[in-house]
Amino acid sequence: MFGRRGLKVEVRDLVKIYKYKGGEVQALRGVTATFMPGKMTCIMGPSGSGKTTLLNLVGGIDKPTGGSILVSGEGVEVRVHDLSFRALDKYRLQYVGFVFQALNLIPTLTAEENVELPMMLAGMSKRERKERALKLLELVGLKEKAGRYPEELSGGEQQRVAIAVALANDPPIILADEPTAELDSENARAVTNVLRRLVEEFGKTVILSTHDPRVAIKTDRILRLEDGRLVGEYRPIDLEKSAGAEAAKEGVAQVTLAELIKMRLASIDEDIARLEEEFRKGLIGRDEFYSKVSRLERLREALQELLTSIGSS
Numbered sequence: 171m172f173g174r175r176g177l178k179v180e181v182r183d184l185v186k187i188y189k190y191k192g193g194e195v196q197a198l199r200g201v202t203a204t205f206m207p208g209k210m211t212c213i214m215g216p217s218g219s220g221k222t223t224l225l226n227l228v229g230g231i232d233k234p235t236g237g238s239i240l241v242s243g244e245g246v247e248v249r250v251h252d253l254s255f256r257a258l259d260k261y262r263l264q265y266v267g268f269v270f271q272a273l274n275l276i277p278t279l280t281a282e283e284n285v286e287l288p289m290m291l292a293g294m295s296k297r298e299r300k301e302r303a304l305k306l307l308e309l310v311g312l313k314e315k316a317g318r319y320p321e322e323l324s325g326g327e328q329q330r331v332a333i334a335v336a337l338a339n340d341p342p343i344i345l346a347d348e349p350t351a352e353l354d355s356e357n358a359r360a361v362t363n364v365l366r367r368l369v370e371e372f373g374k375t376v377i378l379s380t381h382d383p384r385v386a387i388k389t390d391r392i393l394r395l396e397d398g399r400l401v402g403e404y405r406p407i408d409l410e411k412s413a414g415a416e417a418a419k420e421g422v423a424q425v426t427l428a429e430l431i432k433m434r435l436a437s438i439d440e441d442i443a444r445l446e447e448e449f450r451k452g453l454i455g456r457d458e459f460y461s462k463v464s465r466l467e468r469l470r471e472a473l474q475e476l477l478t479s480i481g482s483s
């Protein structure tokens with residue numbers, strides 16, 4: 171079902187400045203990193219540190235202010251930073267599967283039709299489309315719900331359909347911006363497992379952003395962004411999988427689930443303070459503020475429980 175292997179993605183000195191009325195934000199301040207096929211890299215970092223910006227630039231949704239993005243391998247070489255917006259649309263359709271932070275299914279199309287849409291844009295025949303869409307929905311465990319509309323699916327199911335949509339055209343590069351943010355741990359695990367399979371069985375290049383230590387621990391590498399800069403690289407030590415020796419050799423810092431959970435717990439108060447500030451400035455409404463804060467508080471509880479259960483509080 172997935173014949174195209176991943177491609178190497180190299181970003182060099184990547185800078186992104188957003189200009190808006192009355193000011194500008196330097197969202198990325200010179201990021202350099204290489205992402206290999208058959209590897210799953212996770213971008214972590216506080217809210218506003220530039221995770222979405224980095225994924226958007228690699229995915230060709232936006233253009234960098236400076237620096238380069240080179241995609242290569244399998245006889246392909248694309249200088250993404252040089253492409254026009256029109257060429258970027260093509261690049262995206264051909265090479266990138268994007269799972270967005272906010273759900274982006276089309277409400278008037280069924281799950282199956284949503285998955286078929288990118289294949290239609292790529293010019294695949296109706297029969298092939300349908301067959302492939304059903305296979306993709308089966309991969310994410312939703313074959314029997316192919317005829318449902320997004321509103322007839324749970325948030326977790328919608329996110330899994332969104333993953334099937336992202337995989338429709340067999341993209342070498344899969345980008346996922348907080349793919350598990352709205353999900354309970356069961357659904358989060360299902361989503362993470364699908365992404366892992368894409369890396370292990372099909373050699374895809376997967377880059378995701380997450381705030382969730384339970385997701386981060388399942389990846390091959392964690393890059394930490396702060397204020398638009400890469401400030402650290404870690405090798406997750408998943409005790410269930412027991413990797414580690416390799417990381418020690420390469421001199422990359424290792425990190426365990428317990429350590430990741432502690433880092434996340436330490437940043438939750440910061441996130442809440444930031445939301446309070448946004449609320450005070452009128453940047454977000456009352457409902458959004460309360461729902462986000464209560465989600466963070468639930469997450470804090472869940473993480474504290476998890477920490478206790480793995481015996482390292």
Ligand SMILES: Nc1ncnc2c1ncn2[C@@H]1O[C@H](COP(=O)(O)OP(=O)(O)OP(=O)(O)O)[C@@H](O)[C@H]1O
Nearest residue numbers: 188189190195197216217218219220221222223224
């Ligand atoms: N279109 C835009 N116009 C102006 N500023 C922007 C725009 N998009 C992002 N920013 C700013 O750029 C910075 C990085 O934003 P980005 O969305 O990449 O952060 P993030 O790490 O994904 O955060 P989160 O964890 O909240 O999703 C922030 O200061 C943000 O306010």
Ligand SMILES: [Mg+2]
Nearest residue numbers: 221222223271
């Ligand atoms: Mg983001």
